[in-house]
Amino acid sequence: xxxxxxxxxSELKEMSFKDKLLSSYIALEDYLEFDSPLHDVRxxxxxxxxxxxxxxxxxxxxxxxxxNSLLKTDYSVYSNKERNVELQDxxxxxxxxxxxxxxxxxxxxxxxxxSETTHDTLDVCLMSAALNKKKYKPVIEAYFNKAAKSDSLxxxxxxxxxxxxxxxxPAHKEVEKPIEIxxxxxxxxxxxxxxxxxxxxxxxxxxxxxxxxxxxxxxxEVLTNSVTEIFAEKRAYVDYYKIQNDVESASLIDNTYxxxxxxxxxxxxxxxxxxxxxRNNLNYFQNGENCDSTLKGITILKGKxxxxxxxxxxxxxxxxxxxxxxKGLFADSSVGVFNGKIIVEKDAQKIDxxxxxxxxxxxxxxxxxxxxxxxxxxxxxxCSHGCTIGQxxxxxxxxxxxxxxxxxxxxxxxxxxxxxxxxxxVKIPELKVRINKLIAxxxxxxxxxxx
Amino acid sequence: xxxxxxxxAGLEGKDILKGIxxxxxxxxxHAIMGxxxxxxxxxxxxVAGKEEFEVTKGEIIYENEDISELxxxxxxxxxxxxxxxxxxxxxxxxxxxxxxxxxxxxxKAKKMDDMPASEMLKMxxxxxxxxxxxxxxxxxxxxxxxxGGEKKRNEIFQMAMLEPKLAIxxxxxxxxxxxxxxxxxxxxxxxxSEDNAIVVITHYQRLLDHIVPDxxxxxxxxxxxxxxxxxxxxxxxxxxxDWIKEELV
Numbered sequence: 001x002x003x004x005x006x007x008x009x010s011e012l013k014e015m016s017f018k019d020k021l022l023s024s025y026i027a028l029e030d031y032l033e034f035d036s037p038l039h040d041v042r043x044x045x046x047x048x049x050x051x052x053x054x055x056x057x058x059x060x061x062x063x064x065x066x067x068n069s070l071l072k073t074d075y076s077v078y079s080n081k082e083r084n085v086e087l088q089d090x091x092x093x094x095x096x097x098x099x100x101x102x103x104x105x106x107x108x109x110x111x112x113x114x115s116e117t118t119h120d121t122l123d124v125c126l127m128s129a130a131l132n133k134k135k136y137k138p139v140i141e142a143y144f145n146k147a148a149k150s151d152s153l154x155x156x157x158x159x160x161x162x163x164x165x166x167x168x169x170p171a172h173k174e175v176e177k178p179i180e181i182x183x184x185x186x187x188x189x190x191x192x193x194x195x196x197x198x199x200x201x202x203x204x205x206x207x208x209x210x211x212x213x214x215x216x217x218x219x220x221e222v223l224t225n226s227v228t229e230i231f232a233e234k235r236a237y238v239d240y241y242k243i244q245n246d247v248e249s250a251s252l253i254d255n256t257y258x259x260x261x262x263x264x265x266x267x268x269x270x271x272x273x274x275x276x277x278x279r280n281n282l283n284y285f286q287n288g289e290n291c292d293s294t295l296k297g298i299t300i301l302k303g304k305x306x307x308x309x310x311x312x313x314x315x316x317x318x319x320x321x322x323x324x325x326x327k328g329l330f331a332d333s334s335v336g337v338f339n340g341k342i343i344v345e346k347d348a349q350k351i352d353x354x355x356x357x358x359x360x361x362x363x364x365x366x367x368x369x370x371x372x373x374x375x376x377x378x379x380x381x382x383c384s385h386g387c388t389i390g391q392x393x394x395x396x397x398x399x400x401x402x403x404x405x406x407x408x409x410x411x412x413x414x415x416x417x418x419x420x421x422x423x424x425x426v427k428i429p430e431l432k433v434r435i436n437k438l439i440a441x442x443x444x445x446x447x448x449x450x451x
Numbered sequence: 452x453x454x455x456x457x458x459x460a461g462l463e464g465k466d467i468l469k470g471i472x473x474x475x476x477x478x479x480x481h482a483i484m485g486x487x488x489x490x491x492x493x494x495x496x497x498v499a500g501k502e503e504f505e506v507t508k509g510e511i512i513y514e515n516e517d518i519s520e521l522x523x524x525x526x527x528x529x530x531x532x533x534x535x536x537x538x539x540x541x542x543x544x545x546x547x548x549x550x551x552x553x554x555x556x557x558x559k560a561k562k563m564d565d566m567p568a569s570e571m572l573k574m575x576x577x578x579x580x581x582x583x584x585x586x587x588x589x590x591x592x593x594x595x596x597x598x599g600g601e602k603k604r605n606e607i608f609q610m611a612m613l614e615p616k617l618a619i620x621x622x623x624x625x626x627x628x629x630x631x632x633x634x635x636x637x638x639x640x641x642x643x644s645e646d647n648a649i650v651v652i653t654h655y656q657r658l659l660d661h662i663v664p665d666x667x668x669x670x671x672x673x674x675x676x677x678x679x680x681x682x683x684x685x686x687x688x689x690x691x692x693d694w695i696k697e698e699l700v
Binding site: 393394395396398399400401402403404405406407409410413414416417418419420421 | 499500501502503522523524526527528532533535538539541542543544549552553554556557560592609613
């Protein structure tokens with residue numbers, strides 16, 4: 001049968017990249033230390049990946065997003081070629097308006113020239129250093145891979161863990177400037193597969209702001225499978241921003257795991273404006289009382305872009321809150337997915353879980369798949385969720401036009417307004433202005449006021 | 452300035468306006484009164500260019516040009532302003548940014564440069580003071596969570612900023628208490644000149660104590676059935692609309 005042949009064919013292709021990865025692991029193993037406890041973690045992880053393989057549309061969690069077309073490419077798993085990246089090439093991707101710590105990676109390799117790290121009272125440094133140096137061993141053993149789930153993509157990253165950001169904020173430390181994590185790919189290889197691994201441990205009563213960005217500097221294909229684990233010890237405050245505005249040949253699978261202890265506040269804002277295919281797996285685990293989790297996102301897509309937000313808030317403890325607010329604007333034949341899962345365990349009484357997802361389809365061919373999932377086992381909780389999919393409000397358009405604002409600008413202003421409400425909670429003013437400009441730029445209208 | 456000739460317009464093939472004739476000259480204030488459902492708001496929307504309504508017959512002549520085919524924004528650029536009965540809430544855009552966009556879009560249409568920021572700021576300050584509008588109010592999202600009175604005051608603020616030649620005030624008095632009504636009416640009166648005209652649509656004579664009309668028209672069943680001076684408004688207040696119906700028979 002014809003269709004059967006095609007399935008088989010695509011499976012073969014997928015197997016080939018999978019096989020390539022599996023054989024790369026064998027080569028990597030030669031360089032790993034025998035006595036490292038990490039070695040076992042890696043071995044387990046590669047077994048999971050070997051068993052499960054890449055997810056397919058048959059997996060409930062991947063119903064609306066297929067990796068098939070991406071996996072047909074023959075990616076290089078590492079690059080030995082010389083990287084020649086000047087500050088002027090990448091400067092515009094930094095938050096220049098203010099002083100920041102910077103961790104810059106070029107094709108997965110740390111660039112000391114472009115970075116600004118520290119060991120002064122806090123550690124903003126490299127995963128490779130943390131994995132190999134003795135003094136970090138207790139932290140690695142206590143935290144590494146402890147929040148991450150054992151799905152196949154996370155396991156794949158775990159097996160190959162080599163480089164990424166290592167951030168350790170000691171108790172009671174308020175980090176005075178934001179930390180930027182920037183992953184650039186140069187296009188040195190025809191196609192590149194990158195797997196950054198970040199570990200962020202925020203001590204008791206400590207405070208940190210982090211901005212993460214993945215950016216390709218060429219039009220060569222890039223597929224990034226990133227894993228970030230964030231541990232918030234009691235009363236910690238974590239403010240995290242993801243800027244996804246990559247070129248149309250770059251795809252990203254972002255797996256982020258946040259483990260919250262009591263009285264913590266963890267906020268993640270995801271700005272998805274670019275890339276070919278982006279999948280955000282954002283997972284929160286509330287392990288103590290009085291946790292506050294905030295998940296917000298703005299998605300603005302055009303062309304054939306595809307962005308899938310897959311969120312999980314696991315309410316394990318009582319008296320916690322979670323707030324989700326995702327807004328999407330979809331033009332041309334772009335595709336958006338929002339799959340928001342909230343699990344409330346039996347003991348998680350008196351929690352307040354809120355989820356809102358609003359979408360505007362700008363063109364007839366754009367698609368949004370929205371699926372809220374609530375699993376509630378406690379009986380005294382407040383859970384609310386709402387989802388809207390709409391087009392422009394004609395009454396509002398007439399109102400704007402009657403004030404002399406033309407059709408195109410009126411639509412632009414409406415889109416800007418729609419997205420802008422999510423920005424209210426961005427706590428870094430310089431970043432807010434940046435995002436504001438990105439949004440205005442994406443919408444493609446000049447507004448009659450300074451942003 | 453505005454000449455409406457035998458205007459028929461409506462929704463989905465059903466006429467709501469059935470032969471309106473109205474002439475408004477520069478420097479005049481006209482009041483249009485009438486019972487609910489008589490077509491007052493439809494008339495306002497049709498003049499402002501709401502596309503939902505279809506003009507099936509007649510002409511809307513504004514400054515010697517038939518504007519019935521023009522877009523709402525083109526009409527606004529020519530100086531037509533509609534104060535909405537129900538202003539729309541737009542979360543995410545501040546009152547200030549909205550008015551800046553409106554002014555600069557209008558200037559752009561006239562091939563003028565953006566208004567210099569300092570001039571804009573001065574104008575905003577001045578007009579806000581005239582309407583007793585608080586600075587904080589200007590940074591709030593447009594109409595979001597505004598009281599009925601605040602919404603109407605904001606409409607007149609926009610009118611003051613845009614300086615239209617023809618302003619149509621659609622039930623600007625509804626939802627206003629007496630103090631707010633005075634502030635709003637006072638603002639409108641200050642904007643009145645020999646060169647512009649105002650059309651006030653209202654149910655009640657109350658607003659007309661403050662914005663004194665030169666002419667009062669009664670709209671019933673899509674037609675202007677009676678016109679007179681301000682005394683007609685008092686008569687309507689006292690006697691209602693039934694006597695006009697009887698007169699018509």
